Amino acid sequence: MLDVIPLPAFNDNYIWLLRLRGDQRCWVVDPGEAAPVQRYLQTHDLKLEGILLTHHHADHTGGVADLAKPGVTIIGSLQDVYRLPPLNLQVTAGDRFQVLGNTVQVLEIPGHTLGHIAFYFPEQEPPLLLCGDTLFAAGCGRLFEGTPEQMHASLQSLAQLPDSTQVFAAHEYTLKNLEFARQVEPDNARLKARQESCQALRADQQPTLPSSLELEKATNPFLRVAQPSVMAAAQKYSSNPDLQEATEVFAIIRQWKDSA
Numbered sequence: 001m002l003d004v005i006p007l008p009a010f011n012d013n014y015i016w017l018l019r020l021r022g023d024q025r026c027w028v029v030d031p032g033e034a035a036p037v038q039r040y041l042q043t044h045d046l047k048l049e050g051i052l053l054t055h056h057h058a059d060h061t062g063g064v065a066d067l068a069k070p071g072v073t074i075i076g077s078l079q080d081v082y083r084l085p086p087l088n089l090q091v092t093a094g095d096r097f098q099v100l101g102n103t104v105q106v107l108e109i110p111g112h113t114l115g116h117i118a119f120y121f122p123e124q125e126p127p128l129l130l131c132g133d134t135l136f137a138a139g140c141g142r143l144f145e146g147t148p149e150q151m152h153a154s155l156q157s158l159a160q161l162p163d164s165t166q167v168f169a170a171h172e173y174t175l176k177n178l179e180f181a182r183q184v185e186p187d188n189a190r191l192k193a194r195q196e197s198c199q200a201l202r203a204d205q206q207p208t209l210p211s212s213l214e215l216e217k218a219t220n221p222f223l224r225v226a227q228p229s230v231m232a233a234a235q236k237y238s239s240n241p242d243l244q245e246a247t248e249v250f251a252i253i254r255q256w257k258d259s260a
């Protein structure tokens with residue numbers, strides 16, 4: 001089984017480090033800066049074997065140049081090859097490769113950026129999803145490049161993964177996201193319970209991640225745009241009682257969050 005360890009970076013980023021217990025090799029995902037990774041490698045006497053990149057933003061790639069020693073494999077999206085640091089492997093939807101003896105499957109999830117990908121580990125029990133800035137705990141990434149249609153489709157494709165899938169997002173945005181989610185669905189009891197447990201975790205300086213896909217489907221408004229409660233909130237916010245189509249509801253909820 002892989003251990004997935006959060007290395008906090010900048011104000012609210014997580015660089016996720018993957019390692020096998022009792023093995024000195026490791027990989028990192030989205031190293032926006034090198035120092036937290038270098039510190040961890042040194043303290044735990046680990047050797048970096050590879051880097052996975054979900055998208056081209058600097059707070060996900062800024063540390064690559066300093067970490068890219070010979071023998072370190074760098075993997076990212078074929079579509080973003082000109083906007084990413086030099087890659088050893090360019091991947092696209094459906095590609096599979098191995099990380100520490102485990103199969104990784106590439107998912108294309110445009111919206112936050114057009115070339116955004118996720119890394120899915122189907123053989124882990126439970127499965128692991130490293131999804132960058134697309135699916136957050138109780139939220140989703142901003143639409144810097146893609147359309148609401150693209151982001152909605154990307155999130156729906158992630159929602160098809162098993163409920164037990166562990167979701168490793170790249171930012172600790174959870175409390176702010178939960179505050180907004182409660183505006184959308186004030187009567188969602190699981191959402192209220194989640195907010196309380198996440199507040200306790202943050203008060204204790206613990207990460208609120210990973211979450212599970214099951215919990216996201218129960219509490220994340222961006223995965224719940226077909227639910228009557230979320231639809232009604234979007235209708236009220238947009239003063240459009242005819243609003244029903246899931247993509248349009250998604251677009252309104254995203255717009256509401258951006259202006260909140």
Ligand SMILES: [Zn+2]
Pocket residue numbers: 055057112133
């Ligand atoms: Zn980003």
